[in-house]
Amino acid sequence: MKKFTRRSFLEFGSFGIAGAGLAFTPKANNNASDTKKLNIAICGLGRYGTYLAEGMETAEYCRVAGIITGTPSKAATWKKKYNIPDKNIYNYQNFDSIATNKDIDLVYVVLPNAMHKEYVIRAAKAGKHVIVEKPMAITAADCREMIDACKKAGVQLAMGYRLHYEPYHIELRRLGQQKIFGNVKIMEASLGYISSNPDEWRVHKALSGGGPLMNLGVYCVQVARYVTGEEPVSVSAQFGPVTNKEIFKEVEESITWQLGFSGGAVCNSTSTYNCGIDRFYAGAEKGSFELSPAISYGPFIGKTSAGPLSFPTINQQQVQCDEISIKILAGEPLPEHIKGEEGLKDMIVLEAIYKSAESGGKKLSIN
Ligand code: NAD
Numbered sequence: 533m534k535k536f537t538r539r540s541f542l543e544f545g546s547f548g549i550a551g552a553g554l555a556f557t558p559k560a561n562n563n564a565s566d567t568k569k570l571n572i573a574i575c576g577l578g579r580y581g582t583y584l585a586e587g588m589e590t591a592e593y594c595r596v597a598g599i600i601t602g603t604p605s606k607a608a609t610w611k612k613k614y615n616i617p618d619k620n621i622y623n624y625q626n627f628d629s630i631a632t633n634k635d636i637d638l639v640y641v642v643l644p645n646a647m648h649k650e651y652v653i654r655a656a657k658a659g660k661h662v663i664v665e666k667p668m669a670i671t672a673a674d675c676r677e678m679i680d681a682c683k684k685a686g687v688q689l690a691m692g693y694r695l696h697y698e699p700y701h702i703e704l705r706r707l708g709q710q711k712i713f714g715n716v717k718i719m720e721a722s723l724g725y726i727s728s729n730p731d732e733w734r735v736h737k738a739l740s741g742g743g744p745l746m747n748l749g750v751y752c753v754q755v756a757r758y759v760t761g762e763e764p765v766s767v768s769a770q771f772g773p774v775t776n777k778e779i780f781k782e783v784e785e786s787i788t789w790q791l792g793f794s795g796g797a798v799c800n801s802t803s804t805y806n807c808g809i810d811r812f813y814a815g816a817e818k819g820s821f822e823l824s825p826a827i828s829y830g831p832f833i834g835k836t837s838a839g840p841l842s843f844p845t846i847n848q849q850q851v852q853c854d855e856i857s858i859k860i861l862a863g864e865p866l867p868e869h870i871k872g873e874e875g876l877k878d879m880i881v882l883e884a885i886y887k888s889a890e891s892g893g894k895k896l897s898i899n
Contacts, residue, residue: 570857573598573636576643577606587849594857598636631658644739649674656685665692667750668875670741675876689872690856697851699843700832708759714817716797721752721812724804743783749803751827753881756799764791769889789885
């Protein structure tokens with residue numbers, strides 16, 4: 533059984549408390565008088581915004597300091613729960629006035645995918661650092677605009693990729709990139725669940741940008757990219773059958789694709805809204821490693837051809853928010869693999885997957 537250590541966490545992808553040089557004792561509370569925490573305003577108080585806030589309840593380096601919501605009843609509930617002063621509560625119309633609020637350092641955009649671009653750019657123009665949820669936007673062109681806006685405003689843009697801080701995934705990255713079992717040859721990464729709500733924004737293209745590929749497939753692309761440490765160079769993709777025509781009028785119900793990587797590895801993936809699947813497998817020259825569940829909030833179960841993997845189950849939202857906050861509090865640049873540019877790289881691959889599927893499965897180059 534391999535033991536997870538703080539050192540391995542730091543070496544393989546996290547940004548360490550040790551390196552941040554922060555001279556304060558962390559506290560696990562949401563106390564507004566604690567000025568050493570990064571003050572985060574959550575934009576979009578839906579299901580995932582709620583998870584993030586719950587994660588931040590035990591965060592050491594950030595707190596829920598503000599909210600942006602279109603629903604007054606949610607504002608009242610959150611105000612009470614997180615002790616948020618009225619001056620830190622915004623709606624979508626008056627949001628830009630956050631520019632003059634010195635008590636908000638960062639805006640975390642957790643809205644439907646198609647709204648990410650507008651709110652990231654507005655937050656950047658207001659001089660706030662930004663975290664944006666996955667997928668970064670609905671087109672690569674939008675991602676580029678978001679990156680440019682943040683650069684122009686001199687603020688940092690982080691992706692809300694929670695698995696970058698997760699011990700099993702840090703280990704997957706180590707096993708793959710350090711070629712512990714030799715070169716990875718074949719990967720399988722798939723994620724799906726059953727979606728049966730026709731009113732959900734995720735099945736409406738104008739808000740989601742696409743179906744399970746945008747929502748879930750982005751993780752499959754990510755994991756294959758960080759296990760190999762390479763960019764995919766070719767893609768072939770097919771849409772799956774539509775079994776529920778009532779719901780899947782605008783977006784795909786499922787999609788399957790194969791990515792070819794520059795070093796010769798291949799990753800086969802499916803993302804779907806018609807069954808549950810959550811797995812990653814890598815077959816390498818001298819062995820294999822795998823997780824299932826692999827991508828959800830855990831607990832994960834993993835093994836290699838040499839034996840079981842065993843790491844602590846973390847609160848992914850808390851650790852992600854803390855690790856990003858440590859860097860921003862220290863005034864240091866975010867590591868490359870968590871910046872907006874990483875979201876753009878994924879979006880380029882997602883667009884190529886759709887292009888191939890729309891062409892009936894043609895093998896296309898990705899560039
Ligand atoms: P949700 O439907 O639960 O919440 C969406 C929020 O946006 C709600 O508060 C809603 O009121 C608000 N909103 C504002 N304008 C809206 C509009 N025109 N239509 C619909 N909602 C509108 O969605 P969610 O599950 O919280 O997802 C939000 C974002 O978070 C998405 O980009 C999603 O991909 C991402 N997400 C990430 C993870 C993760 O594990 N990292 C998990 C779930 C969701």
